[in-house]
Amino acid sequence: MNVSLGTAQNLIKNPSFEIHSECPKRMGNFNIDLPHWSTPTRGTTDYFNSCSELMGIHENFKGTQEPFHGKGYAGFYVIAPEDYREYIQAETTRTLEKGKKYRVSFYVSLAEKSDYAIRNLGVLFAEKKISLNNKNYLSKSQIYAIDDNSFNFQEINGSKFLSNDKKWVKLSTEFVAEGTENYMILGNFDNNASTRKIDTKKDLKIGAYYYIDMVSLVGTDPVSMSVEEDYELDITHIFKDVLFEFDRSHLLDSEKKGIEALYAYLQANSSLKVTIKGHTDKIGSATYNKKLSTKRAEAVSRYLIKLGLEENRITWNGYGATKPIRENTTAQGRQRNRRVEFVITQDLE
Numbered sequence: 617m618n619v620s621l622g623t624a625q626n627l628i629k630n631p632s633f634e635i636h637s638e639c640p641k642r643m644g645n646f647n648i649d650l651p652h653w654s655t656p657t658r659g660t661t662d663y664f665n666s667c668s669e670l671m672g673i674h675e676n677f678k679g680t681q682e683p684f685h686g687k688g689y690a691g692f693y694v695i696a697p698e699d700y701r702e703y704i705q706a707e708t709t710r711t712l713e714k715g716k717k718y719r720v721s722f723y724v725s726l727a728e729k730s731d732y733a734i735r736n737l738g739v740l741f742a743e744k745k746i747s748l749n750n751k752n753y754l755s756k757s758q759i760y761a762i763d764d765n766s767f768n769f770q771e772i773n774g775s776k777f778l779s780n781d782k783k784w785v786k787l788s789t790e791f792v793a794e795g796t797e798n799y800m801i802l803g804n805f806d807n808n809a810s811t812r813k814i815d816t817k818k819d820l821k822i823g824a825y826y827y828i829d830m831v832s833l834v835g836t837d838p839v840s841m842s843v844e845e846d847y848e849l850d851i852t853h854i855f856k857d858v859l860f861e862f863d864r865s866h867l868l869d870s871e872k873k874g875i876e877a878l879y880a881y882l883q884a885n886s887s888l889k890v891t892i893k894g895h896t897d898k899i900g901s902a903t904y905n906k907k908l909s910t911k912r913a914e915a916v917s918r919y920l921i922k923l924g925l926e927e928n929r930i931t932w933n934g935y936g937a938t939k940p941i942r943e944n945t946t947a948q949g950r951q952r953n954r955r956v957e958f959v960i961t962q963d964l965e
Contacts, residue, residue, distance in 0.1 A: 627712075628831050635649055638663060645670065646662060661690060720788065721787065723911065725826075730826075731820050736771055738803060739801070740767060742797070743797070746765075774787060855875065858955065875923075890961075895954065911934070
C-alpha cells in the first residue's frame with residue numbers, strides 16, 4: 617500500500633530562525649541578526665532567541681512564549697498606531713515553477729501585550745527583492761505600482777480570530793505559481809480600518825503584535841511511500857534508529873527513516889493516534905533529565921507534524937531516567953536508554 621509522504625523540500629532557508637549572526641541584543645535587529653531574512657520596509661521587525669536576556673523567549677518586552685521549534689522566533693506588528701507595520705522577507709532557494717501548486721505555512725502566537733487579535737495575514741511573492749523607505753502598511757495598489765517587478769499575492773484567512781496567546785496556531789494556504797516568484801513577504805497588507813480584528817480589552821494602545829515561527833514553502837506534489845511496517849496496538853514500540861547522542865535532543869537525518877515509516881502507517885490508518893515517550897540515561901539530575909527526555913519526545917513529534925500528521929492525533933511526554941531498559945554502567949547501555957518509544961492506540965472519540 618502506498619501513501620503520500622509530505623517530505624518535499626522547504627524552499628525557505630533558516631525557516632525557524634535558528635541560524636543567527638549574533639545573539640540578539642536589542643529590538644528591531646531582525647535584518648542584522650538573521651541570515652537569509654530581511655524586511656521590505658523600514659519597519660523594525662524583532663528577533664527573539666533563548667540566548668538573549670532582553671530579546672529572550674521566557675520573558676521579553678511583549679510577553680512570553682516558547683518557540684514552536686528550536687530556540688528562536690521572530691515578532692512583528694500587524695496593527696499599530698498611524699498604520700505602522702512590520703514585515704518579514706525571505707528569498708526562496710529557487711524560482712517557483714509556473715503552473716505548479718505550492719503550500720505556504722507558518723505558526724503564529726499573539727503576544728500577551730496586544731490590544732487586538734486579527735484574522736487574516738497576507739503572503740506576497742515578488743520576482744525581485746523589495747526595499748522601500750517607509751514604515752507604513754504596504755497596500756496592494758502601492759505594491760503593484762512598483763516598476764520592473766512581478767507579484768503574486770495570497771491571503772490566508774484564519775478559521776477564527778488569532779487570539780491565542782499561549783499556544784502556536786498554524787496558518788497555511790495553497791496557490792499556483794506564476795513562475796516569477798523569488799521572494800516571499802509575510803505580514804498585514806491592510807490598513808487599520810480595513811483589518812478584521814477583535815479587541816482584547818487590554819487598552820494598551822499599541823496595536824497587535826504576533827510571534828512567528830517555522831515558515832515553510834513546499835511543492836505539494838506528493839511523494840509516494842510504501843507502508844512496510846505493521847504495528848501492534850496498545851504496546852510499547854522503540855524507534856530502532858532514534859538513539860540520541862549524550863545531552864542532545866536534535867534529530868539526525870539518519871534517525872528519521874523509522875519516524876517516516878510510522879507516519880506512513882498512521883496516514884494509512886486514520887482512526888489511530890500515537891503517544892511518543894522520551895527517555896535519557898542516568899547521567900545528570902532528575903529534573904534536567906526529565907526536561908531533556910521531553911525535548912527528545914517533542915523532537916520526534918514535531919517531525920511527525922512537519923510530515924503532515926494532525927496535531928490532535930499525537931501526544932508526547934518525557935520520563936527522564938526512570939524507565940531504563942539497560943544498565944547505565946556501560947556506554948552501550950546508556951546509549952540504549954537514550955531512546956524514544958511510541959504507543960499506537962485506537963481513537964475512540
